[in-house]
Amino acid sequence: MTHIVAVTACPSGVAHTYMAAEAIEAAAKAKGWQCQVETQGSIGIENELMEEDIKAADIVILTKDIDIKNSQRFEGKTIVRIGVSDAVKRADVVMSKIEAHLSKSTD
Template identity: 60%
Template sequence: MKILAVTACPSGVAHTYMAAEALEKAAKVKGIEIKVETQGSIGIENKITAADIKDTDAVILTKDMGIKEAERFNGLPIVKVAISDVVKKAEQILDKVEAYINGKKQV
Protein backbone atom coordinates (compact mmCIF):
# COMPACT_ATOMS: atom_id res chain seq x y z
CA MET A 1 0.00 0.00 0.00
CA LYS A 2 1.30 3.42 -0.94
CA ILE A 3 -0.05 6.68 0.42
CA LEU A 4 0.99 10.23 -0.35
CA ALA A 5 0.33 13.23 1.89
CA VAL A 6 0.76 16.98 1.82
CA THR A 7 0.82 18.93 5.07
CA ALA A 8 0.44 22.69 5.41
CA CYS A 9 -0.74 24.97 8.20
CA PRO A 10 -1.60 28.68 8.25
CA SER A 11 1.68 29.73 9.89
CA GLY A 12 3.72 27.21 7.89
CA VAL A 13 5.91 26.29 10.81
CA ALA A 14 5.37 23.80 13.63
CA HIS A 15 2.16 21.98 12.72
CA THR A 16 3.20 21.43 9.10
CA TYR A 17 6.23 19.44 10.22
CA MET A 18 4.59 17.85 13.27
CA ALA A 19 1.85 16.45 11.04
CA ALA A 20 4.38 15.10 8.54
CA GLU A 21 6.34 13.40 11.32
CA ALA A 22 3.18 11.93 12.86
CA LEU A 23 2.11 10.42 9.52
CA GLU A 24 5.57 9.02 8.84
CA LYS A 25 5.79 7.40 12.29
CA ALA A 26 2.29 5.93 12.11
CA ALA A 27 2.91 4.57 8.60
CA LYS A 28 6.16 2.94 9.69
CA VAL A 29 4.39 1.18 12.58
CA LYS A 30 1.65 -0.04 10.21
CA GLY A 31 4.04 -1.08 7.43
CA ILE A 32 2.57 1.43 4.97
CA GLU A 33 4.74 3.14 2.36
CA ILE A 34 4.23 6.90 2.63
CA LYS A 35 5.76 10.05 1.23
CA VAL A 36 4.89 13.34 2.86
CA GLU A 37 5.41 16.68 1.16
CA THR A 38 5.50 19.72 3.42
CA GLN A 39 4.38 23.15 2.29
CA GLY A 40 5.77 25.33 5.05
CA SER A 41 7.06 28.82 5.46
CA ILE A 42 10.25 27.94 3.56
CA GLY A 43 8.35 26.52 0.59
CA ILE A 44 7.73 23.00 -0.68
CA GLU A 45 9.99 20.30 0.69
CA ASN A 46 10.13 16.59 -0.19
CA LYS A 47 8.08 17.37 -3.32
CA ILE A 48 5.79 14.64 -4.60
CA THR A 49 6.64 13.84 -8.22
CA ALA A 50 4.70 12.29 -11.08
CA ALA A 51 6.61 9.06 -10.45
CA ASP A 52 5.44 9.08 -6.82
CA ILE A 53 1.83 9.59 -7.91
CA LYS A 54 1.90 6.80 -10.48
CA ASP A 55 1.21 3.87 -8.16
CA THR A 56 -0.33 5.57 -5.14
CA ASP A 57 -3.49 4.22 -3.54
CA ALA A 58 -4.66 7.42 -1.80
CA VAL A 59 -3.68 10.98 -0.92
CA ILE A 60 -4.05 12.73 2.42
CA LEU A 61 -4.25 16.54 2.27
CA THR A 62 -4.51 18.90 5.19
CA LYS A 63 -7.43 21.28 4.74
CA ASP A 64 -6.53 24.27 6.92
CA MET A 65 -5.25 26.21 3.93
CA GLY A 66 -4.93 25.73 0.19
CA ILE A 67 -2.50 23.09 -1.01
CA LYS A 68 -0.28 24.22 -3.87
CA GLU A 69 -0.44 22.11 -7.03
CA ALA A 70 -3.32 19.98 -5.69
CA GLU A 71 -4.38 19.28 -9.28
CA ARG A 72 -1.55 16.70 -9.39
CA PHE A 73 -3.84 14.40 -7.45
CA ASN A 74 -6.93 14.63 -9.68
CA GLY A 75 -8.49 11.21 -10.17
CA LEU A 76 -7.03 9.75 -6.98
CA PRO A 77 -8.89 9.07 -3.73
CA ILE A 78 -8.28 12.15 -1.57
CA VAL A 79 -8.83 12.48 2.15
CA LYS A 80 -8.90 16.03 3.53
CA VAL A 81 -8.12 16.32 7.23
CA ALA A 82 -7.53 19.15 9.69
CA ILE A 83 -3.86 19.60 10.51
CA SER A 84 -4.53 19.25 14.24
CA ASP A 85 -6.22 15.89 13.64
CA VAL A 86 -3.21 14.66 11.67
CA VAL A 87 -0.90 15.63 14.54
CA LYS A 88 -3.10 13.98 17.18
CA LYS A 89 -4.71 11.09 15.29
CA ALA A 90 -2.36 10.04 12.49
CA GLU A 91 -2.71 6.34 13.21
CA GLN A 92 -6.52 6.47 13.19
CA ILE A 93 -6.48 8.43 9.93
CA LEU A 94 -4.23 5.82 8.34
CA ASP A 95 -6.54 3.06 9.67
CA LYS A 96 -9.51 4.65 7.90
CA VAL A 97 -7.58 5.20 4.66
CA GLU A 98 -6.28 1.63 4.77
CA ALA A 99 -9.81 0.24 5.35
CA TYR A 100 -11.11 2.27 2.41
CA ILE A 101 -8.33 1.08 0.10
CA ASN A 102 -8.71 -2.56 1.15
CA GLY A 103 -12.48 -2.37 0.69
CA LYS A 104 -12.08 -0.88 -2.75
CA LYS A 105 -9.59 -3.58 -3.82
CA GLN A 106 -11.98 -6.36 -2.73
CA VAL A 107 -14.84 -5.08 -4.88
Protein backbone atom coordinates in the same frame (compact mmCIF):
# COMPACT_ATOMS: atom_id res chain seq x y z
CA MET B 1 2.27 -2.80 -0.35
CA THR B 2 0.12 0.25 0.26
CA HIS B 3 1.71 3.48 -0.90
CA ILE B 4 0.60 6.81 0.55
CA VAL B 5 1.62 10.32 -0.38
CA ALA B 6 0.70 13.35 1.67
CA VAL B 7 1.03 17.11 1.64
CA THR B 8 0.95 19.00 4.93
CA ALA B 9 0.52 22.73 5.40
CA CYS B 10 -0.80 24.96 8.15
CA PRO B 11 -1.74 28.65 8.24
CA SER B 12 1.48 29.73 9.95
CA GLY B 13 3.61 27.23 8.02
CA VAL B 14 5.79 26.39 10.95
CA ALA B 15 5.54 23.71 13.63
CA HIS B 16 2.25 21.98 12.79
CA THR B 17 3.22 21.48 9.13
CA TYR B 18 6.22 19.40 10.19
CA MET B 19 4.57 17.73 13.18
CA ALA B 20 1.77 16.55 10.87
CA ALA B 21 4.29 15.22 8.35
CA GLU B 22 6.14 13.25 11.05
CA ALA B 23 2.93 11.84 12.51
CA ILE B 24 1.61 10.71 9.10
CA GLU B 25 4.93 9.07 8.20
CA ALA B 26 5.15 7.29 11.56
CA ALA B 27 1.55 6.03 11.43
CA ALA B 28 1.95 4.76 7.86
CA LYS B 29 5.23 3.02 8.65
CA ALA B 30 3.62 1.39 11.70
CA LYS B 31 1.21 -0.26 9.23
CA GLY B 32 4.13 -1.36 7.04
CA TRP B 33 3.17 1.09 4.29
CA GLN B 34 5.34 3.22 2.08
CA CYS B 35 4.81 6.92 2.73
CA GLN B 36 6.20 10.13 1.30
CA VAL B 37 5.24 13.53 2.66
CA GLU B 38 5.70 16.91 1.03
CA THR B 39 5.64 19.90 3.36
CA GLN B 40 4.46 23.34 2.32
CA GLY B 41 5.76 25.47 5.15
CA SER B 42 6.94 29.01 5.65
CA ILE B 43 10.16 28.25 3.76
CA GLY B 44 8.32 26.87 0.75
CA ILE B 45 7.83 23.36 -0.62
CA GLU B 46 10.16 20.69 0.74
CA ASN B 47 10.42 17.02 -0.26
CA GLU B 48 8.30 17.77 -3.32
CA LEU B 49 6.39 14.74 -4.54
CA MET B 50 7.45 13.53 -7.97
CA GLU B 51 4.93 12.55 -10.64
CA GLU B 52 5.89 8.86 -10.36
CA ASP B 53 5.32 8.96 -6.57
CA ILE B 54 1.83 10.36 -7.09
CA LYS B 55 1.02 7.82 -9.82
CA ALA B 56 2.08 4.95 -7.53
CA ALA B 57 0.03 6.21 -4.58
CA ASP B 58 -3.04 4.30 -3.42
CA ILE B 59 -4.19 7.25 -1.29
CA VAL B 60 -3.35 10.95 -1.13
CA ILE B 61 -3.64 12.74 2.22
CA LEU B 62 -3.97 16.52 2.09
CA THR B 63 -4.29 18.78 5.09
CA LYS B 64 -7.22 21.15 4.67
CA ASP B 65 -6.41 24.10 6.92
CA ILE B 66 -5.11 26.16 3.98
CA ASP B 67 -5.00 25.60 0.24
CA ILE B 68 -2.42 23.10 -0.94
CA LYS B 69 -0.26 24.43 -3.78
CA ASN B 70 -0.37 22.46 -7.05
CA SER B 71 -3.26 20.28 -5.84
CA GLN B 72 -4.28 19.59 -9.46
CA ARG B 73 -1.44 17.01 -9.48
CA PHE B 74 -3.73 14.70 -7.52
CA GLU B 75 -6.73 14.67 -9.88
CA GLY B 76 -8.09 11.16 -10.33
CA LYS B 77 -6.57 9.88 -7.07
CA THR B 78 -8.44 8.94 -3.90
CA ILE B 79 -7.93 11.96 -1.63
CA VAL B 80 -8.39 12.11 2.13
CA ARG B 81 -8.58 15.66 3.50
CA ILE B 82 -7.84 16.08 7.19
CA GLY B 83 -7.19 18.95 9.55
CA VAL B 84 -3.55 19.45 10.45
CA SER B 85 -4.41 18.90 14.13
CA ASP B 86 -6.02 15.54 13.25
CA ALA B 87 -2.82 14.58 11.44
CA VAL B 88 -0.76 15.49 14.49
CA LYS B 89 -3.03 13.97 17.17
CA ARG B 90 -4.86 11.14 15.37
CA ALA B 91 -2.72 9.96 12.47
CA ASP B 92 -3.09 6.34 13.62
CA VAL B 93 -6.89 6.63 13.50
CA VAL B 94 -6.69 8.17 10.02
CA MET B 95 -4.50 5.27 8.85
CA SER B 96 -6.94 2.73 10.30
CA LYS B 97 -9.81 4.38 8.39
CA ILE B 98 -7.73 4.33 5.21
CA GLU B 99 -6.92 0.67 5.81
CA ALA B 100 -10.64 -0.13 6.18
CA HIS B 101 -11.43 1.78 2.97
CA LEU B 102 -8.69 -0.02 1.04
CA SER B 103 -9.77 -3.45 2.26
CA LYS B 104 -13.36 -2.74 1.13
CA SER B 105 -12.22 -1.65 -2.31
CA THR B 106 -10.23 -4.87 -2.81
CA ASP B 107 -13.00 -7.24 -1.62
